[in-house]
Amino acid sequence: MDIVYNGTEDLTLGVELELQLLDSETLELVPRSSHIIDTLPDLAGSVKHELMRSNLEVISKKCYSVAEAEDDLSATLVPVIKAAKKQGVLIAAGSTHPFSRWKAQSVTADARYGELLNNLQMVARRFNIFGLHVHVGIRSAEKCIYVMNRLLYYLPHLLALSSNSPFWEGENTGLRSYRTKVFENLPIGGLPFYFHNFADYLRLVDSYITTGTIKTIRELWWDVRPHPNFGTIEVRICDIPSTLGEVMCVASFIQALVKKFGEDFDRSVCFKRPHSAIIRENKWRACRYGLDGEFITEDGTSTIGARKGIGELLEWCATGASSLGTEAYLGRLGDMLAAGNSGAVRQIEITEEKGGLKALCRVLAGIFEAGVLEAQGLGGESS
Numbered sequence: 518m519d520i521v522y523n524g525t526e527d528l529t530l531g532v533e534l535e536l537q538l539l540d541s542e543t544l545e546l547v548p549r550s551s552h553i554i555d556t557l558p559d560l561a562g563s564v565k566h567e568l569m570r571s572n573l574e575v576i577s578k579k580c581y582s583v584a585e586a587e588d589d590l591s592a593t594l595v596p597v598i599k600a601a602k603k604q605g606v607l608i609a610a611g612s613t614h615p616f617s618r619w620k621a622q623s624v625t626a627d628a629r630y631g632e633l634l635n636n637l638q639m640v641a642r643r644f645n646i647f648g649l650h651v652h653v654g655i656r657s658a659e660k661c662i663y664v665m666n667r668l669l670y671y672l673p674h675l676l677a678l679s680s681n682s683p684f685w686e687g688e689n690t691g692l693r694s695y696r697t698k699v700f701e702n703l704p705i706g707g708l709p710f711y712f713h714n715f716a717d718y719l720r721l722v723d724s725y726i727t728t729g730t731i732k733t734i735r736e737l738w739w740d741v742r743p744h745p746n747f748g749t750i751e752v753r754i755c756d757i758p759s760t761l762g763e764v765m766c767v768a769s770f771i772q773a774l775v776k777k778f779g780e781d782f783d784r785s786v787c788f789k790r791p792h793s794a795i796i797r798e799n800k801w802r803a804c805r806y807g808l809d810g811e812f813i814t815e816d817g818t819s820t821i822g823a824r825k826g827i828g829e830l831l832e833w834c835a836t837g838a839s840s841l842g843t844e845a846y847l848g849r850l851g852d853m854l855a856a857g858n859s860g861a862v863r864q865i866e867i868t869e870e871k872g873g874l875k876a877l878c879r880v881l882a883g884i885f886e887a888g889v890l891e892a893q894g895l896g897g898e899s900s
Contacts (some may be wrong), residue, residue, distance in 0.1 A: 677841065
């Protein structure tokens with residue numbers, strides 16, 4: 518299979534949100550994606566189906582700054598929220614629904630999804646989760662592979678920061694990101710591998726395709742992957758935060774990391790690759806403990822608190838934030854880090870304060886809508 522890396526401008530941004538569709542009365546997930554999409558023909562390409570009909574994907578255009586991406590997403594989300602309300606649907610962001618059951622979900626009628634179900638069976642049918650994907654433009658294939666290799670150690674940091682799925686089918690799982698464990702059931706999901714160069718990546722892809730392991734590179738469900746068609750690196754490990762503002766803060770962090778590692782590539786900086794076992798263990802710790810975890814250091818000889826490790830990484834990234842115009846976004850992440858206020862912790866606190874999981878769903882829908890309206894300078898009702 519011929520794969521061409523279509524390089525784009527460095528540090529352009531694309532953001533994909535997978536959102537929950539909730540019945541406005543029961544707060545259960547409801548299969549209404551088609552009902553909403555069909556009323557929004559002007560947004561074709563920006564609003565799409567996902568595997569489950571209770572999941573709606575909203576995609577930004579190719580943007581040149583985080584602020585532009587936030588404005589683009591919020592401009593799309595306002596009519597989406599209005600259309601959803603007319604269908605008796607609320608929209609919320611969280612990487613698992615707190616109590617809806619996977620067995621109750623229906624799959625979007627699509628040939629690709631049908632084949633996926635046939636191949637993966639219950640693994641696909643249980644895929645009742647919601648994520649955040651961030652694309653960052655990289656001009657060359659070799660630079661993309663270098664940046665991916667550098668990002669691997671820091672993927673658990675991004676997961677801990679974004680962790681927002683503590684509940685599954687009515688139970689507190691004890692994990693900050695239960696979505697992670699559902700996702701890892703995919704046969705080619707989770708952490709990718711180190712690659713020597715783009716040719717090394719192509720050899721693996723060719724082997725997978727030749728042996729019938731995959732049909733297209735879209736089936737490489739890694740936590741981070743090159744996207745040759747777009748000329749981007751795509752970071753997929755994150756839970757989706759509960760507000761659009763938090764989404765953009767995480768996106769700004771990813772963009773800043775790519776910038777720093779890209780600059781190292783341009784200077785031909787060599788680096789020692791942390792052992793994959795360390796990264797795998799740190800990912801588990803991020804999934805289990807979120808910001809309260811301890812990460813194994815790159816050399817494998819000690820540990821560092823997740824908050825401290827992420828804080829140091831933020832400080833390192835902040836040196837280049839002015840050229841990106843993202844100082845405010847990274848600053849908000851710093852405030853969140855200091856408060857220890859991950860989405861998962863907030864979900865648990867809201868449940869305890871408001872008296873249950875249905876109340877949590879209503880709060881999540883409310884804060885998501887409020888954030889979208891604030892981003893568009895509306896501040897009032899969306900209807």
